[in-house]
Amino acid sequence: TSLREFAPESYATDFPRACLDVLKSGETRVLPDYLSRRRVPGEYFNLVIFQLGDQDVGVAFENVSERKKDREILQETAQMLLLMIDSVRDAAIFRLDARGRVAGWGQGAEFIYGYRAEDVLGSPYARFLSPEDTAKDLQEKHLRAAAHDGRFKTEGWNLRKDGTRFWADIVLTALRNDAGAMLGCAAVVRDATQRRAAGQSLERRSSDVSRSNVELSQFASVAAHDLSEPLHKVKAFADRLKEKLEGTLDDEGRDYFRRMLRAVDGMQDLIDGLLALTRVTTRGGLAEVVDLGALAQDVVEGLGPAIALAKARVEIGALPRINADPLQMRQLLQHLISNALKFQRSDERPRVSVNGRATGDGSCELVVADNGIGFDMKYAERIFRPFQRLHPRFEYEGSGMGLAICRKIAARHGGTVTATSEPGRGSEFKVVLPISQEGRMECQPPEKASS
Helix, strand or coil, X not given: CXXXXXXXXXXXXXXXXXXXXXXXXCCCEEEEEEECCCCCCCCEEEEEEEECCCCCEEEEEEECHHHHHHHHHHHHHHHHHHHHHHHCCCCEEEEEECCCEEEEECHHHHHHHXXXXXXXXXXXXXXXXXXXXXXXXXHXXXXXXXXXXXXXXXXXXXXXXXXXXXXXXXXXXXXECCCCCEXXXXXXXXXXXXXXXXXXXXXXXXXXXXXXXXXHHHHHXXXXXXXXXXXXXXHHHHHHHHHHHCCCCCHHHHHHHHHHHHHHHHHHHHHHHXXXXXXXXXXXXXXXXXXXXXXXXXXXXXXXXXXXXXXXXXXXXXXCEEEECHHHHHHHHHHHHHHHHHCCCCCCCCEXXXXXXXXXXXXXXXXXXXXXXXXXXXXXXXXXXXXXXXXXXXXXXXXXXXXXXXXXXXXXXXXXXXXXXXXXXXXXXXXXXXXXXCCCCCXXXXXXXXX
């Protein structure tokens, strides 16, 4: 009676037959996942039936409710995962067995490769590889790599059902049982043909731009050199002519000569500036450890006469040590400090400060600030262009190349130069540079560049 009350369904159907089978065979039987409705409502049990004698059997009740719930959750999760996989259209997701044969095929795989599941189940993974890759036995190499590392990523040509090729981004993930035995791989393949074409196009454009930049720099260097020769002759003959006519020239004639020689000097300054700009790239040196503090002090000493003439005060704060081209760092500091000394107000003693700090992200900031005439921020980019001047040459000397050279030097080192200012309230130039040039081909440390 108690068994009938515990699980009436099992008592009326499977249980009697199972008891007879146990008495006849002597082997234990298990009736799984029977639902108790009376004594323990809602709980699931395994009924283990075993022989006690010729006419008697024993019954053990194993509560498997939690196990059954876990199994149901796993089944639901697996079903949801399969639905999710089938809904993916931008990636081919399929399963390979331990021998590299297709054991599962999603709708995304059908969309990308063009095969239906019945066309490819049991087919080797090599079916999708290009003939040249198949000849290299890449199927075995890919599977071994996935088995060894747990995950293997590669790229290469794959074939669709219609024979067309696409550039495949392939990820194989090893599948193992609880004992660690290899069951196969989960494969995720994406069509990366457009990405590859875009990357190749960008690489070609970058190569073309680099080549054009080199050719332009070479042309500018040659042109600047060739332009200097006739200028030297013009200046030399003008000086001789001036000496010869010195006593015969009136004020107007002497003014003409002054203007002519000033124009020649201005043209020479422009040519020298152009040469300096092109040499930033064409004659850049290798990177080494540079103490910016010591270098700034050296630059200030070299500018001593200009500082004394302007009665300026230049303050050098703490500056970091970085990996850079030392000659170009000297150029950078000299142009920035000279620029700060040049554009000063007449009603206040010039003051220039140079400070720096590490930013904590592998870079450092170098700031050169002054109390000079400043400028409108609408010109903040224009001042970094070659030959651009905000003031007439007779007011402030220079070729308009200094800040362009600074920006080119910073760019060569993977950095930037920006300016902030306000008319009548001075200017601040901020240079951000990587502390290390490790990994940069343009400005490598000597030991890296030579390896």
